[in-house]
Amino acid sequence: MKADEEYDLVVLGAGAGGMTAALVAALEGLQSLVVERSGQVGGTTARSSGTVWIPNNHHLHGLGIEGDDRAARAYLGALVGDKAEPALREAFIEAAPAMLRYLEERADLRFQPYPRQPDYHQELPGAVEGGRALEPLPFDGRILGPDFDKVAWPLPELMLFGRMMVTRAEAARLLRAATSWDGLALGARLIVRYLADRTRWRRGTRLVLGNALAARLFHNLRRRAVPVWLNAAARRLIVEQGRVRGLVVERGGAELTIGARGGVVMAGGGFPASPELCERYLPKPMAQYTAAYQWCRGETILLAQSAGAALGPPGEDNALWFPSSIGRRRDGTTAVYPHIVLDRAKPGLIAVNAAGRRFVNEAVSYHRFTRAMYRAHQTTPAIPAMLICDHRFLWNYGLGMVRPRTPWPGRFVKSGYLKAAATLEELARKIGVDGAGLADTVNRHNEFARTGVDADFGKGANAYDRWAGDAEHRPNPCLGPIEQPPFYAVALVPTPLGTSLGLLTNRHSQTLDASGRPIEGLYACGNDMHSAVGGEYPGAGAQLGLAMTFGYLVAMHAAKAAGARAA
Numbered sequence: 136m137k138a139d140e141e142y143d144l145v146v147l148g149a150g151a152g153g154m155t156a157a158l159v160a161a162l163e164g165l166q167s168l169v170v171e172r173s174g175q176v177g178g179t180t181a182r183s184s185g186t187v188w189i190p191n192n193h194h195l196h197g198l199g200i201e202g203d204d205r206a207a208r209a210y211l212g213a214l215v216g217d218k219a220e221p222a223l224r225e226a227f228i229e230a231a232p233a234m235l236r237y238l239e240e241r242a243d244l245r246f247q248p249y250p251r252q253p254d255y256h257q258e259l260p261g262a263v264e265g266g267r268a269l270e271p272l273p274f275d276g277r278i279l280g281p282d283f284d285k286v287a288w289p290l291p292e293l294m295l296f297g298r299m300m301v302t303r304a305e306a307a308r309l310l311r312a313a314t315s316w317d318g319l320a321l322g323a324r325l326i327v328r329y330l331a332d333r334t335r336w337r338r339g340t341r342l343v344l345g346n347a348l349a350a351r352l353f354h355n356l357r358r359r360a361v362p363v364w365l366n367a368a369a370r371r372l373i374v375e376q377g378r379v380r381g382l383v384v385e386r387g388g389a390e391l392t393i394g395a396r397g398g399v400v401m402a403g404g405g406f407p408a409s410p411e412l413c414e415r416y417l418p419k420p421m422a423q424y425t426a427a428y429q430w431c432r433g434e435t436i437l438l439a440q441s442a443g444a445a446l447g448p449p450g451e452d453n454a455l456w457f458p459s460s461i462g463r464r465r466d467g468t469t470a471v472y473p474h475i476v477l478d479r480a481k482p483g484l485i486a487v488n489a490a491g492r493r494f495v496n497e498a499v500s501y502h503r504f505t506r507a508m509y510r511a512h513q514t515t516p517a518i519p520a521m522l523i524c525d526h527r528f529l530w531n532y533g534l535g536m537v538r539p540r541t542p543w544p545g546r547f548v549k550s551g552y553l554k555a556a557a558t559l560e561e562l563a564r565k566i567g568v569d570g571a572g573l574a575d576t577v578n579r580h581n582e583f584a585r586t587g588v589d590a591d592f593g594k595g596a597n598a599y600d601r602w603a604g605d606a607e608h609r610p611n612p613c614l615g616p617i618e619q620p621p622f623y624a625v626a627l628v629p630t631p632l633g634t635s636l637g638l639l640t641n642r643h644s645q646t647l648d649a650s651g652r653p654i655e656g657l658y659a660c661g662n663d664m665h666s667a668v669g670g671e672y673p674g675a676g677a678q679l680g681l682a683m684t685f686g687y688l689v690a691m692h693a694a695k696a697a698g699a700r701a702a
């Protein structure tokens with residue numbers, strides 16, 4: 136092979152998985168190159184909350200908590216069972232804390248544990264109420280200079296004024312701005328910074344959540360002079376004697392042959408944005424929208440398959456899910472608003488199917504909630520499902536794109552996003568739900584709100600539900616009456632936040648062929664890799680935790696192999 140350029144590791148995709156692989160490779164002395172299909176770095180990672188789920192991490196040790204690896208093993212064992220190769224979750228449990236420590240010590244990646252963030256399956260052995268989920272510390276986008284524009288934007292719906300980022304904790308403090316000095320002072324500080332930013336930048340430069348993570352990874356790549364090619368498309372892999380030796384990349388109108396001594400890494404973020412692949416692999420009715428990055432279209436997976444890489448076995452639904460409401464932005468584009476934790480668990484809201492009946496504990500994780508929609512839909516239409524609340528709820532907690540304390544929700548009613556009615560009967564008519572069923576369901580639910588016990592679905596009975604509820608609401612932080620007109624409804628549909636069906640790999644993240652043999656020189660991580668946890672969602676940050684850990688393992692394996700070649 137005659138190469139135009141040669142590197143040790145060529146990574147396709149600049150999300151958390153790919154950038155971690157490229158960064159760790161560089162820190163291990165390898166020459167790495169990142170080839171990114173779109174015009175910006177960050178992918179879905181840049182849109183995410185940036186939470187990483189790392190059992191047994193050193194921040195926990197700092198609090199005197201040891202032995203979390205054993206608990207995590209029990210937890211993942213119970214959750215995943217035989218849905219995925221146990222060696223993969225074992226590799227994750229071993230390597231995840233090492234990856235986190237490595238990046239905090241060797242690069243300036245910075246995380247802090249959420250004080251409380253319960254795992255998503257509190258009913259299982261080994262689940263914890265906090266300590267495994269960490270958030271990235273804020274990052275100052277100005278450090279990147281003109282390259283700040285190369286970082287993909289978060290979802291406008293999850294920012295203030297559509298351009299300014301705040302964390303969940305900050306949002307809670309800002310909500311108290313009318314009654315507390317702390318909230319007022321924070322609001323003033325953030326707005327002054329934002330206004331100053333806007334004199335020079337297209338959006339706020341104080342980055343938090345997934346945007347901080349993506350920008351910090353990018354910053355670290357730049358500091359180590361790792362080239363990141365944007366708007367570059369891998370056309371084909373070069374395979375010689377059963378080993379991937381490089382690839383052909385189209386860049387700036389020219390085709391370049393790139394040698395990859397240590398291998399090529401597929402890190403294209405799965406296929407949540409490919410209508411064709413979603414049609415082939417995701418359940419029906421097929422998701423029409425996604426909040427994931429529009430370039431995550433499975434191209435890298437198809438490329439790997441062309442070199443003999445095998446897909447993992449299809450699972451229950453081959454995706455990770457958000458229930459989302461679909462709205463329209465002021466500029467006319469479509470908003471996909473993921474209902475992650477802000478409304479479903481709060482007291483005074485129910486989700487109903489077309490019969491006006493509840494079908495799930497509304498407070499469960501977004502992944503479980505959407506799966507429940509699909510299951511319920513098999514007997515009674517639950518896609519779309521309807522979230523129902525009253526005026527008091529809307530004012531206190533907001534509903535999807537309608538923020539708490541919105542003085543004029545009429546704008547959302549006018550656009551058709553929010554349905555409003557003076558009576559439940561009228562609301563049911565407007566949303567095409569059985570009126571008698573809805574009235575009956577609300578009466579029954581209001582009785583649960585008074586006793587504090589949801590006899591049907593157990594909403595508010597465990598630590599995860601209560602964490603996302605309203606701690607100040609009694610007797611159950613997740614149950615409140617729906618009684619104060621007007622009544623409101625928003626429709627929810629399933630949207631993949633990522634896909635779980637991907638390239639089969641071993642514990643070093645080498646892709647495997649159909650007979651289970653590693654394909655030398657071809658790796659996968661992030662959502663291009665078949666889910667190491669069988670398509671389950673153990674806790675907040677599991678996706679990024681897995682993506683970064685297997686990205687780290689790719690680099691460590693490639694570095695070891697390079698060492699062996701040099702010896």
Ligand SMILES: Cc1cc2nc3c(=O)[nH]c(=O)nc-3n(C[C@H](O)[C@H](O)[C@H](O)COP(=O)(O)OP(=O)(O)OC[C@H]3O[C@@H](n4cnc5c(N)ncnc54)[C@H](O)[C@@H]3O)c2cc1C
Nearest residue numbers: 148150152172178179180183184186404661662676678679
């Ligand atoms: C709103 C939202 C919030 C979320 N919050 C969290 C959270 O807090 N914690 C968590 O764990 N998960 C979260 N997730 C899920 C998580 O963001 C994704 O699972 C994760 O970012 C996937 O990482 P990745 O590296 O595989 O892909 P990505 O971050 O999507 O990066 C893939 C990159 O590859 C590029 N690419 C695609 N095709 C090619 C190609 N052919 N050649 C070169 N490049 C290519 C893409 O353009 C993209 O830049 C969230 C998702 C959403 C939508």
